Amino acid sequence: MDALSERNPRVVSAVKLHRGAQRRKTRLFLxxxxxxxxxxxxTGRVQELFYSAGAAVREHELVASAAGMGVRTTLVSDRAAQQLGETVTAPGLVAVCALIDVPLADVLAAQPRMLAVPVEMAEPGNAGTLIRVADSVGADGVVLAGDSVDPHNGKCVRASAGSLFHVPIARHRDVGETLDSIAAAGITILATAADGEVDLDDADELFAGPVAWLFGNEAHGLDPAVTRRADHRIRIPIRGRAESLNLATAAAICLYANSRVRYAN
Incomplete structure (x- = not known):
């Protein structure tokens, strides 16, 4: 089998998926x-799997499994593999997949008990980390509210370490509408705040019912108007001298605390 070069039309089309506009147009991502x-x-979302000669050796079982599922598997040159990947040392294994995001209504129709709702999240690495955390604690979905990062961004996909395919993910640009829909579904809205009236250590009763956690932008936190929409503001106790926690760390602490109560029995 001859390896496809970086000039092959299929490779060229796939490389274009590094751009958000092309992902939106084709409803595909890498x-x-x-x-x-x-x-x-x-999840059955792979339409084509590109692999290099090195990956064919390292990931033989994975490539064979894809072929056995009827997925088109395509050998590419090292140069093509480098262009398909975004990391400095490309793994030589890239799948073209159907987009994973679902409508907010679908997430809420499943009667979720625990949601993570990052608002105006801009950094794809943080988004992927949060999705990975949400998956690990057994959250029922992640809702990217407002002008947030595309979850199909390559850095987000890599940071999620596969969790992107495990947790329902919705995007809704209007923050107010997002919160209205969550509240209408009977879900308690919680926001993290340094001056919150409820200490995380004392919030177990709130976690007994369905909960949606709001997490703010990395640089500016939650807009005060958004914070006011929360049913309760939760304070993470900081017992050392650190002034604050970054977004991913705060989200992990809150979601794990919620998960401990939810899965206690």
Whole structure:
């Protein structure tokens, strides 16, 4: 089998998926690396799997599994693999996948008990980390509210380490409408705040019912108007001298505390 070069039309079309506009136009995106590709295959979203000669050796079982599922598997040159990937040392394994985001209404129709709702999240690495945390604690979905990062961005996909394919993810540009819909579904809205009236250590009763956690922008936090929409503001106790926590760390602490109560029995 001859390897496709970086000039092959299929490779060229796939490389264009690094751009958000092309992802929106085609409803496709790229998943790079063994973890992401394996998770994508489990969900049946892979349309084509590109692999280099090196990846054919390292990930033989994964490539064979994809072929066995009827996925088109395509050998590409090292140069083509480098262009398909976004990391400095490309893994040589890239899947073309159908977009994963679902309507907010679908997430709410499933009667979620725990949601993560990052608002105006701009950094794709943080978004991927939050999605990974949400997956690990057993959250029922992630809702990217406002002008947030595209979850199909390559850095987000890699940071999620496959979790992007495990957790329902919705995007809704209007923050007010997002909160209205969540509240109408009977879900308690919680916001993290340094001056919150409820200490996280004392919030177990709130976690007994369905909860949606609001997390703010990395640079500016939650807009005060958004914070006021929360039913309760939760304060993470800081017992050392640190002034604050970054977004991903705060989200992990809150979601794990929520998960501890939810899955206690």
């Amino acid at each position: 998943a790079e690396g063994a973890n992401s590709v394996a998770a994508a295959l489990d």
